[in-house]
Amino acid sequence: MIHHHIEAASQVPGMKEILLIGSYQHNDQLSRFFAAVQQEFKILIRYLQEYTALGTAGGMYHFRDQILSGSPEAFFVMNCDVCGEFPLKEMLEFHQQKGTGAHFTMLGTEATRQQSLNYGCIVETKHTSEVTHYVEKPETFVSTTISCGIYLFSPEIFQFIGHAFQKKQEEISFDVDSNLHTKDTIHLEQDIFVEQLAGSGLLYVYHTSKFWSQIKSAGAAIYANRHYLKIYNRTHPERLSQNAEGKATIIGDVYIHPSATIHPSAVLGPNVTIGKNVVIGPGVRVRESLVLEDALIQDHCCILHSIVGWNSTVGQWTRIEGTPNDPNPNKPFAKVDIPDLFNADGRLNPSITVLGSNxxxxxxxxxLNSIVLPHKELGRSYKNQIIL
Structure with a gap:
C-alpha cells in the first residue's frame, strides 16, 4: 500500500523528501523496503517513529521541525489506509491557483448518501470550492462529498495544530483509570477541520472522480489490487505479464514479480498479483487473488478470491476460496460497498479467504471464506471460520 503512495508522491514536481510517520517499531523489513523504494524512485525517504500513536495531526506536530526543515512552500499529508489513483499534481496546481500564503486543500470524492455516513463529509461553496462545513462520520446525512484523507498544507497549518495542542494542555486531565485521554493526541478531522478551518475561508476541496477507497480490512485489498492492476494496464503496461510460448497462461491483468517461479501449465488471472520468490506448481489456477512473498502453491491447487500470506504453503489439490460480495465489479471504486470482515452480530462475513504468514x-x-491467523498448520477443511 505504501509503495503506491511513495510512487505518486515521487512524481510531483519539486518534491524533495518523503517522510513516513507512525508508531510501528522500526525493523529490518522496513529498512529493506525503504532502501528499495529510495533506489527505485530516486528520492529521500525517512521514517519518523512516534513514541505512541498521536493521532492524525499529533504526529505531524511532534515532528514539525523535521517536516519544516528546508522551508517547504507546501507539503502533502496522505493517510496510509487509503488507496487510489492519487491526483497529486492536479491537486498541487489547484492549490497554487488559490494564491500564496496560508491556505489548505483537501481531496474529495463523491459517495452515495448511505456511504457518506462512514466518512468525513464536506459542505462547500460551489463557485469557490471553499469548505464551509465539515462533519466527521455524521449520524445523519450531510453531503455526498467525502474526504479522501489526502491533504495539501501550507506551513501555517502548524499554527492551528499548535492552538489545538495548547487547548488540550489546558482542558484535559489524565484519567488514571482510562487510556482514552492523552494531551498529545490531536486529530486533523475534529481538532483542526471542524473546530478551526471549516468556514474560515482558508480550507478548499479539490474533487477527483478517479479510483479511491479506504483499506479497512484484509478483504479490501482484493478490490484495491484489481483497480491498481487496471491502472497499470493504462499507465505501466510493461509491469503486467503477457502470454508467451512456454510460459503460464495469463488472463486479464496479472503482475508477477521477476523472482517468482511459475510452472508453464498454471493459469493466472484476471486480477492476480504474485509476490517475490513465490513458487507456483503445475496445473495451479489463481484468480482475483494475491500470493505474497515466499509462498509455495503446490500442484493442481485452486486459489480464488483469496490472500495467501508470506511463507505460506498450500498442499497439492487444495482449494482456497472466497465468495466475493461485489455486485458490479465495473463500477467506480468509491461507489462499491466493500464488505466488512464481520457482520453486525460479530459473525464472520463470507467474502474472501485470508491465510496469514507461515x-x-x-x-x-x-x-472457504475463512481467516487463518499466522503460524497455523491445518489438518482438515474449514468453512466460514476464524482459525486462531
Whole structure:
C-alpha cells in the first residue's frame, strides 16, 4: 500500500523528501523496503517513529521541525489506509491557483448518501470550492462529498495544530483509570477541520472522480489490487505479464514479480498479483487473488478470491476460496460497498479467504471464506471460520 503512495508522491514536481510517520517499531523489513523504494524512485525517504500513536495531526506536530526543515512552500499529508489513483499534481496546481500564503486543500470524492455516513463529509461553496462545513462520520446525512484523507498544507497549518495542542494542555486531565485521554493526541478531522478551518475561508476541496477507497480490512485489498492492476494496464503496461510460448497462461491483468517461479501449465488471472520468490506448481489456477512473498502453491491447487500470506504453503489439490460480495465489479471504486470482515452480530462475513504468514495447508482440503491467523498448520477443511 505504501509503495503506491511513495510512487505518486515521487512524481510531483519539486518534491524533495518523503517522510513516513507512525508508531510501528522500526525493523529490518522496513529498512529493506525503504532502501528499495529510495533506489527505485530516486528520492529521500525517512521514517519518523512516534513514541505512541498521536493521532492524525499529533504526529505531524511532534515532528514539525523535521517536516519544516528546508522551508517547504507546501507539503502533502496522505493517510496510509487509503488507496487510489492519487491526483497529486492536479491537486498541487489547484492549490497554487488559490494564491500564496496560508491556505489548505483537501481531496474529495463523491459517495452515495448511505456511504457518506462512514466518512468525513464536506459542505462547500460551489463557485469557490471553499469548505464551509465539515462533519466527521455524521449520524445523519450531510453531503455526498467525502474526504479522501489526502491533504495539501501550507506551513501555517502548524499554527492551528499548535492552538489545538495548547487547548488540550489546558482542558484535559489524565484519567488514571482510562487510556482514552492523552494531551498529545490531536486529530486533523475534529481538532483542526471542524473546530478551526471549516468556514474560515482558508480550507478548499479539490474533487477527483478517479479510483479511491479506504483499506479497512484484509478483504479490501482484493478490490484495491484489481483497480491498481487496471491502472497499470493504462499507465505501466510493461509491469503486467503477457502470454508467451512456454510460459503460464495469463488472463486479464496479472503482475508477477521477476523472482517468482511459475510452472508453464498454471493459469493466472484476471486480477492476480504474485509476490517475490513465490513458487507456483503445475496445473495451479489463481484468480482475483494475491500470493505474497515466499509462498509455495503446490500442484493442481485452486486459489480464488483469496490472500495467501508470506511463507505460506498450500498442499497439492487444495482449494482456497472466497465468495466475493461485489455486485458490479465495473463500477467506480468509491461507489462499491466493500464488505466488512464481520457482520453486525460479530459473525464472520463470507467474502474472501485470508491465510496469514507461515500457514501450512495440507493436500486435498478446502478452505472457504475463512481467516487463518499466522503460524497455523491445518489438518482438515474449514468453512466460514476464524482459525486462531
Amino acid at each position: 500457514v501450512q495447508i495440507p493436500a486435498e482440503v478446502i478452505v
